[in-house]
Amino acid sequence: MDFLIAVIIFTLSLVLSISKGISTIYPLLIGMAAFSMVAYKRGHSLKNIAAMNIKGMKKALSLMPIFALIGMITALWRASGTISFFVYYGTKIMNPDFFILFAFLLTCVVSFALGTSFGTCGTIGVVLIVLAKSGGVNTYAAAGAIVSGAFFGDRCSPTSSSANLVAVVTDTDLYTNVKNMFITGLIPFVMTVCFYIFLSGKYPLNTKNTELLNEIASYFNLSFVTVIPALVIFFLAIMKKNVKISMLVSIITAFIICLTVQDIKLYELLRTMLFGFHLNPESSLAKIISGGGLLSMVSVSFIVLIASSYSGIFEGTGMLNDIQGFLVKMSEKIGVYLTTLFTSLATCAFCCNQTLPILLTEQLMNKIYEKKGLTKEHLSIDIENTVILTAELFPWSIAIAVPLATLSVDAGAIPYAVFLYLVPIINVMRLPKWSTKNLSVKI
Structure with a gap:
């Protein structure tokens, strides 16, 4: 229940920031604080929580x-x-x-x-x-x-x-x-x-x-x-x-x-x-x-750093374990790629951008790929073929709202942006199960 409350707080702050044209840095900070409070409530010390945040941010420092x-x-x-x-x-x-x-x-x-x-x-x-x-x-x-x-x-x-x-x-x-x-x-x-x-x-x-x-x-x-x-x-x-x-x-x-x-x-x-x-x-x-x-x-850097801190909190507290269990069962029924596509759609609809869905999808799916004997390259290309493009299919996402505003058109242009959904759809038609470890050789 505490995790759900944190998610609701983050979502409401994100919706408010988008509707008011406020930088997404602020709802991301609110979300970081909300999830940190969940970790504290579950018995983690403030020192450990800070260490989790820093560990997550370290992934993005090289960027x-x-x-x-x-x-x-x-x-x-x-x-x-x-x-x-x-x-x-x-x-x-x-x-x-x-x-x-x-x-x-x-x-x-x-x-x-x-x-x-x-x-x-x-x-x-x-x-x-x-x-x-x-x-x-x-x-x-x-x-x-x-x-x-x-x-x-x-x-x-x-x-x-x-x-x-x-x-x-x-x-x-x-x-x-x-x-x-x-x-x-x-x-x-x-x-x-x-x-x-x-x-x-x-x-x-x-x-x-x-x-x-x-x-x-x-x-x-x-x-x-x-x-x-x-x-x-x-x-x-x-x-x-x-x-x-x-x-x-x-x-x-x-x-x-x-x-x-x-x-x-x-x-x-x-x-x-x-x-x-x-x-x-x-x-x-x-x-x-x-x-x-x-x-x-600067703004982009802060967004990536703050969003990266979430992965440290989620990993250190196991907040996503229940969701990962659900995705494991889903992957057994519909396959790994379709599960990744579902995850990308859910995270993109929820997060309204590209950055956090990339981090969440990677964290939710990486163990599933390991369990299936798939390489990191498989996970990487599946994220590129889903998250990076599906984020633009939601009119409320900053990823598409800014380009459309720049071009002075509304969401009616999205159906004509066929490359955005042809890549995810066509890749569904690949082999139902990966048949090779070398992605560059055979798909």
């Missing part, structure tokens, strides 16, 4: 340098013209008769480079939705394609905070996970492309508003050299270099381009790395290109 690099790289890519290069030339080569397909493919490229769905929707996504509205394209269909592409990279980019979080909590290799995500996402990707080809035929772009593109070209030097920071990430990812090294090299490259190509002063560039890239608020590009910076990742 902090990566988050810092992500903040700086997204700011410098904006300042160096790298993002503008993708937006400008990607939109330029777009075939109006296949606008929705191009919207999906272009956002896939940008999101894989950036590793963030929010950043993708806030840059190329805004440009594409403006083009869709001016060209008479169904905005729900266009937004669905944009969201699908945005979460393509959010799921499998080496620079994605969620991909790095999954790798850390499951103790798996990031690039092995990326490879497995491409394997398990190939069929859903092809089916998504076919769907958007069909929608493109129904909703072609009638006109192309070039005002934004002209303003981008007038503000930035868009020579080919500006795309080098992104190419560095792609190349080093293929070479399986440490993601922190890859991002650091990209940051240095973008830094040099900012100084030499975009003529940004050194002190302005250092401020950009800390506070983000910001254009004149009167410019129509301000809301599209501005953003990033080291400080932009």
Whole structure:
């Protein structure tokens, strides 16, 4: 009963924060306090409870340098013209008769480079939705394609905070996970492309508003050299270099381009790395290109750290034992993957974000995977194929609410974001039981 009361307190605080537009840090702190009180009531000392919280947070500490690099790289890519290069030339080569397909493919490229769905929707996504509205394209269909592409990279980019979080909590290799995500996402990707080809035929772009593109070209030097920071990430990812090294090299490259190509002063560039890239608020590009910076990742870092403390409390007190027992029985009847999918849907609906469901699903399912003789890589890819995408199927989740608000559309766009649910559905059709220990070889 005490655990249920803590869950209700956390849920109510989360609902209130979302409805009032308050940072989720506060309900997470309330939840941490509520679950800590349950632990105290069950006989654990305050010292032990603090140790549990710290133990949980330690899992996420290794992510902090990566988050810092992500903040700086997204700011410098904006300042160096790298993002503008993708937006400008990607939109330029777009075939109006296949606008929705191009919207999906272009956002896939940008999101894989950036590793963030929010950043993708806030840059190329805004440009594409403006083009869709001016060209008479169904905005729900266009937004669905944009969201699908945005979460393509959010799921499998080496620079994605969620991909790095999954790798850390499951103790798996990031690039092995990326490879497995491409394997398990190939069929859903092809089916998504076919769907958007069909929608493109129904909703072609009638006109192309070039005002934004002209303003981008007038503000930035868009020579080919500006795309080098992104190419560095792609190349080093293929070479399986440490993601922190890859991002650091990209940051240095973008830094040099900012100084030499975009003529940004050194002190302005250092401020950009800390506070983000910001254009004149009167410019129509301000809301599209501005953003990033080291400080932009502070909130994300706190959210991950606080959410990680829950796993320490749950593990140390055994609060989730009853739920785990229920899931063990479920896995015997419907299989491990479907049980993971069910768990992801339940945790995403309850937690309204990606971070905590990742941690909860891993903690609830890891022993089941061990019992079935499955590797950590199996658990990792199943979390990527469920939690990372199912979180966006709930309109009240921050994971989808922010991108939709950025694109100025409502939840009517979610049914058109087919990649989000094709990946979980298609992977249900895999072998009912894992037949191999090497996921990368056979599925």
